[in-house]
Amino acid sequence: MSGADDQTEQVEQELDPLASGDPQAQISQEIQDAHRRYREGVEAGDTVETQSRIDFAPYRSSILRHPTKDLHHTDPETIELFSPAFGHRDVNILESDLTIQADGEPIGERIIVTGRVLDGDGRPVRGQLVEVWQANAAGRYVHKRDQHPAPIDPNFTGVGRCLTDGEGRYRFTTIKPAPYPWKNHHNAWRPAHIHFSLFGTEFTQRMITQMYFPGDPLFPLDPIYQSIVDQDARDRLVATYNHDVTSHEWNTGYEWDIVLTGSHRTWMEPEEGDEH
Amino acid sequence: MTETTSTQKLVATPGQTIGPFYGFALPYEGGEKLVDRTHPGAIRLHGTVYDGEGVPIPDSMLEIWQADEQGNISSEPGSLFRDGYTFTGWGRQAVDGVGAFNFTTVNPCSIDGKAPFISLVVFARGLLNKLHTRIYLPDDEALLAADPLLQSLPEERRRTLIATREESGDLRFDVRLQGANETVFLTYPNTPK
Numbered sequence A: 001m002s003g004a005d006d007q008t009e010q011v012e013q014e015l016d017p018l019a020s021g022d023p024q025a026q027i028s029q030e031i032q033d034a035h036r037r038y039r040e041g042v043e044a045g046d047t048v049e050t051q052s053r054i055d056f057a058p059y060r061s062s063i064l065r066h067p068t069k070d071l072h073h074t075d076p077e078t079i080e081l082f083s084p085a086f087g088h089r090d091v092n093i094l095e096s097d098l099t100i101q102a103d104g105e106p107i108g109e110r111i112i113v114t115g116r117v118l119d120g121d122g123r124p125v126r127g128q129l130v131e132v133w134q135a136n137a138a139g140r141y142v143h144k145r146d147q148h149p150a151p152i153d154p155n156f157t158g159v160g161r162c163l164t165d166g167e168g169r170y171r172f173t174t175i176k177p178a179p180y181p182w183k184n185h186h187n188a189w190r191p192a193h194i195h196f197s198l199f200g201t202e203f204t205q206r207m208i209t210q211m212y213f214p215g216d217p218l219f220p221l222d223p224i225y226q227s228i229v230d231q232d233a234r235d236r237l238v239a240t241y242n243h244d245v246t247s248h249e250w251n252t253g254y255e256w257d258i259v260l261t262g263s264h265r266t267w268m269e270p271e272e273g274d275e276h
Numbered sequence B: 001m002t003e004t005t006s007t008q009k010l011v012a013t014p015g016q017t018i019g020p021f022y023g024f025a026l027p028y029e030g031g032e033k034l035v036d037r038t039h040p041g042a043i044r045l046h047g048t049v050y051d052g053e054g055v056p057i058p059d060s061m062l063e064i065w066q067a068d069e070q071g072n073i074s075s076e077p078g079s080l081f082r083d084g085y086t087f088t089g090w091g092r093q094a095v096d097g098v099g100a101f102n103f104t105t106v107n108p109c110s111i112d113g114k115a116p117f118i119s120l121v122v123f124a125r126g127l128l129n130k131l132h133t134r135i136y137l138p139d140d141e142a143l144l145a146a147d148p149l150l151q152s153l154p155e156e157r158r159r160t161l162i163a164t165r166e167e168s169g170d171l172r173f174d175v176r177l178q179g180a181n182e183t184v185f186l187t188y189p190n191t192p193k
Helices: A002-015 A024-043 A231-235 B141-146 B155-161
Strands: A110-118 A129-134 A159-163 A169-175 A180-182 A188-190 A193-198 A207-212 A252-255 B043-050 B060-065 B090-094 B100-105 B117-124 B131-136
Touching: A129 A169, A159 A169, B043 B060, B043 B117, B060 B100, B090 B100, B131 B155
Parallel strands: A110 A252
Antiparallel strands: A110 A169, A129 A159, A129 A193, A180 A188, A193 A207, B043 B100, B060 B090, B060 B117, B117 B131
């Protein structure tokens, strides 16, 4: 395990000449220019973009890792219209509480993050796997390649799973993650975020994304968040503080709904007891 | 909770990069084994993920989803808990330090008389959203020739979607995120830009 990781680390250093020393001011200018061109385009009648751009040079690592040709339109075939199945055999109910995985309490602000997973027609996505992972309250991941000098919390791995319930709802108890530095450019810091991995009822809906916290001062500086050039679309990744989720003497609470890509299937009125 | 029945579509949440630090969270023991190596129909599906300069990417994660040897689509849970018996049709693997991946699986059978393929999703640091593609089996030229997706591509692009059958029976499929032999990546109807 450590051998493979060492090799990975070595190769990555050789492979990542794009980890740049460019100043934040230059990255910010590139972001602002891209956004201005986008807004001018929309005013001239271009389509509103609702997803992250995969070609977004301020995120330096994307330069050699985005397809240059347009994605090819195709109709999904049968296998793509189904999705893998997960159940309580895969996921222990305790895995949704990231604060009880060790012998002691993890350090930091205890939070509950909850929300619904919906498809493009507003139907709840039920019984599906939601996986999360995140840095700890000091901004450190339990990952060998994360070597910035913030403490590892022995009582917090930052990994959780759950299955959505009958209303498509997920719910995690965790610790609010902190921002952390990364090597995209000089003095680059990621806004605090939780990674989410989601499945839908079709494999075409498979998605990995990041949830952010409201009011983060690092938003304008972050090329990953700003790769979503439309403000309304960017806002969709920001959770809402919800005092009804907050509980007395115990945790603060955030709510964040996730919409998977539109369904290709024609929607049929569900039969009684139909779990589809 | 009532289900929304209006015709108004909700706007999809944007995808984001998997980032560099997923390795402790998503890969799991047996994720790359859809079947055990001792399964009579077991094959190795392997290849390398490359960037635009042809350099292997060490921090990509792949997922495959496929039918079994009879063309059945599994609806069995258990993909995160491999029991060695249940074929769930789904696999997940992080590439290694030199960009290589190795799934142990079976050849999917044709469904509805169509050219058989394995559905592949690619995630990587530096890749801001997931990418879908297909790994077609190279064996039946007639089915490949009749496939609507493959038909719609020029020859040099078409080739990027068809795996190579090795003498051992294994399948080789390289993923190129960019460059001269860039893999064809797919978008489906109703997928937002």
